[in-house]
Amino acid sequence: MKNIIAIDLGSNSLRFLKMNCETKEAIAEFHKTVKTADGLAQSGVISEAAKERIVRAINEAQEVMDFTDSKVKAVTTEAIRQAINGQEILDAIEAETAIKFEVIDGDAEAKYALIAAQNRLELLGQKPSSFMLADIGGASTEIVFYYGEKSFSKSFNIGIVTVTQSFKSIAEIANAIPALMNPIKLFCDEVYAGHGKVEIFVATAGTPTTLAAMKQGMEYATYDANKIHGTVLTQKDLVEQLSKLLTMSNEDRTKTVGVGREDLIASGVLIYEELYNIGGFKESTVIDDGVREGVAYEGCSK
DSSP, X not given: OOEEEEEEEOSSEEEEEEEETTTTEEEEEEEEEOOTTTTHHHHSSOOXXXXXXXXXXXXXXXXXXXXXXXXXXXXXXXXXXXXXXHHHHHHHHHHHHOOOEEEOOHHHHHHHHHHHHHHHHHHTTOOOSOEEEEEEOSSOEEEEXXXXXXXXXXXXXXXXXXHHTTSSSHHHHHHHHHHHTHHHHHHHHHHHHHHOOOSEEEEESHHHHHHHHHHTTOOGGGOOHHHHTTEEEEHHHHXXXXXXXXXXXXXXXXXXXXXXXXXXXXHHHHHHXXXXXXXXXXXXXXXXXOXXXXXXXXXXXX
């Protein structure tokens, strides 16, 4: 088949991309916040309510996207990896929707994110000789250091959903972040010691793209991925946008970041900002592409 539908079930979002494998162009996209990891930090399981949200979202996607003319590759990541009942949930989803998810490890997740980032940077006309890529997810964060011929990646179980649900307040999270993210710092220091500092910092996933959208005056309903790619965010931008978010009413915050994400975004910003400190960066380049796009690109080449 000349089309592929790549599906990425993350810890907070479920993302679909239908791509023409000959032209590498997106034919259709669908995205839904499903909060897969909701309650996982406390219970160790994926809830029945989360499973129902995922099934509903798949059914919605199948209504707006033709699945009959495409091969389907569905992957899922850290929340399912962590959950005691992960496989049970995937079996139930397959029974109800006929979509079979493959649980991928952190290395595969980082590989797909890197494929997507390289393709997008090329489309933007950027060819850095080296970069650090951060994919800030709901239950994990993948860090990739790319040096042309070599790349080094690691997955860390620090994510916006699990961090948010492990602390009582933003102040508590802010205090805990440096220690929580020390394993990332140690990894960065080790890579830099052997290979030198990278040229640029590339960031993907919901937190960076939401902040890039806010900087451009977009709301969740007017979000346009094509305008996000290549947006540069300074650390000052992060501080300003977080300050805006914290002073918004709940209604305005939901309008800005989308339903189901309004309580998570502050944690995401704190994780994101610490990555600037860890890598020694003053700015980052934001792209909207991630695991989903990497899965599509690789699936097309097979």
